[in-house]
Structure formats: structure tokens, C-alpha cells
Amino acid sequence: MEFGATMKHYETGSDSVGQHQQFSSATVAIRAQKKIFSKIISRNNVKLFVDDATIRLFDHLYQVLKTTYNKMIAEKVVKNIIKLIVKLGVVMRNEQLTIEQQNQLAKIQRQMHQLCLTVISFGKVAFSYDYAYLNALLKETYRRLLPLIEQILSGKSKQRLDMIFEHLCKDSVLDSLFRADGQHWKLLPNVVMDLEVLIDREKL
Template identity: 40%
Template sequence: MSDVAVMSEGFRARDIGLRAQKKILSRMANKSVAKVFIDDTTASLLDNVYKLAKAYTGNKKEAEKLVKNIIKVVIKLGVLYRNGQFSAEELSHAERFKGRFHAAAMAVVSFYEVDFSYDRHYLLTALGEARAALRLLVQRHLTDKSLARVDAVFAFFANAAFLDAVFRKDSEHRELLGRIVADMNRAMDEGGM
């Protein structure tokens, strides 16, 4: 059977394989399995994000869901990238996402390390632009459920009340934020952020 005949029937083993990889890795996504796929620095960062989310919300299940959503999205992005699924235009969205996400990460580090530098508007703008670029990157590849995961993750972190509570100078979350900043600094030194 020719490639044209296979394509006209809408069946391609590669596409099925890619969907299966995304589905299997998505179902396996939890902190212990994720440690097989991610480095120690990222695992520590996710553990500390979980602790911060749990401390802020007072809800273990919500904190677990947040970290699982992060892991699932990152794994799916990795599968798509490794399989060359992104167009040139999508790769430009990836670069925009990377730039805005890096700017947000650098702002978090700065706001933690430099007294009275917290700028909620700047951080909300950077997170909003990162979210928009990420959605443009993946909208053609992920299901509505996965896109909702992206939105849920950004909604959690781009919550003004959360940001204000975390970055207050006398915040009860300051120690956890310090651990996250240390992990972020280590990840940036290793080239991971």
C-alpha cells in the first residue's frame, strides 16, 4: 500500500504511536515516576512547589493535582518535541514561551532576593504571556483536557492573592519560597530553565 493510500485512509502508525506515548506517559505522571524522567533539581523544585501549594491552599489533593498537571504537560511537550511534531511557527512560539517563562522565573528570584522589589503586575504579565505562547505552541497537538491543564497551572500561579501572600516580606511561605528559589537558581545554572 502506498503512502498516499495510507494517508487517505487517515491511519499512520507513527501518529498512533505518538498518541500512545502521550497517553501512557500522562497516565504514569506522578512524582515518583516523574523522577525517572526528570533530573534531581527539577524533582526537588516540583516537591517544593507541591509543599508551597499545599501550605497555601491547605488542600493536599489540589496541590497534588497541580504538580501532576505540570508533569503531564512537560512530558507531553517533551514527547512532541522529540518526535519533531512542531512546525517552524510553533517553534517560534516555543522560543517566546521560553523567554517569557525565563523572565517570570528571574523575577521570582529577584523578588525573593531583593527587598521591596515585588511587582505583581510585571509577574502577572509575564505569566500571562508565557501561557498564551504555550497555548499557541500546543493547541494543535493536545486535547481540550490537556489545554485545560495548562490553564489550571497558570491560573494557580497567576492568582494575585497567591502572589501577594507568597511575596509579602513577612510571609509564612518565605522559607518554602527560598527553597524554590534555590532550586530555580540551580536549574538555571544547569541550563534547565
């Protein structure tokens, strides 16, 4: 069985998490990785794709989304991001990408780097936040991710990608974090710090 087909086969599992449990990005990340790795590669080769700085970013995002939408949507968005990261990480680890797909991935990585540098700049330079510019960067990131996700993962992963960007691109979400009068503006320095850690580690 081809690896891509294997990935698609195992993406049909349940997304359910106990409704009475407190949401934890770290727990979701570990569960997603264990579930996928148990199907694809031996346990001796398991390595985490999601580090502490990334987990903290997910937790910040969860707080923003929970206020803007609700707890259920916030959990779903963060879980979908984690699952896509892990699934793409597995494909990359197993060197299953064609040359064209590797080129696509390189463009995505450059796009993500630019997006993160923009967030850092908005966080450090007072009154520099520009919703239209950031929204355009997010949409371009989606546009670059979409064909790769469609080629190597499943239709369900495409739905996850759609759901993520549908909720991230709303002005109410971004304004609450980047505007000085935003409800979550005080989280922004922490977001900037964690993004800088990832860039220093060459994770982004």
C-alpha cells in the same frame, strides 16, 4: 498514525494516585514519563526530562498550593505541570515540530527564562516583589503556551494548562511565597537556589 495523534490518544489515561499514599513529585514525574515512553518509544531510549532541581521546585510549589487550596488541588496542579513538561519533551525529542512551532517554542523558552529571572530577583532584592508584574508575566506565559498546546497535544492538555495557571496566578498563592509576612516566605531562598541551578544548566 501521526505522532500528534498518538500523543492525543494516550493522554486519555487515568490521573489517579492512591489516596492514602504520600504525594511525591518525583514519583509522579517517573510514572508520567514511563507511561508516555512505553507508548511512544522504546525503553532503551528513555531519558528523564525532569531533574532533581525541578523536582525540588515542584515540591516547594506543592507545599504552597496545599496551604492555599488543599492537598487534592495541590497534587493535581503539580501532576498537570509534570505531564505537560513530559509530553512536550517527547514531541521535541522526536522532532515533530514544524518551523512555526519551533519558533513558538523558542518564544516560550525566552518567556520562561524571563519569568524565572524575575522570581530570582524578587527573592534576592528585599521588597521588590510586585504581584501585578509577576501576574502579568504568568498570563503572558500562558498566552504563549496555549496555541502550541492546542496544536500538538489534546483538549485534555489544554484543560490541564488552564487549571495550572488558574491556580498559580492567585494573589494569595504568590503573596504567601514572596511577601516577607507570607506563610511560605522561608521557602523562597530554596526556590531561588533551584532556579539558579536550572539556569546554570541551561534548562531554563
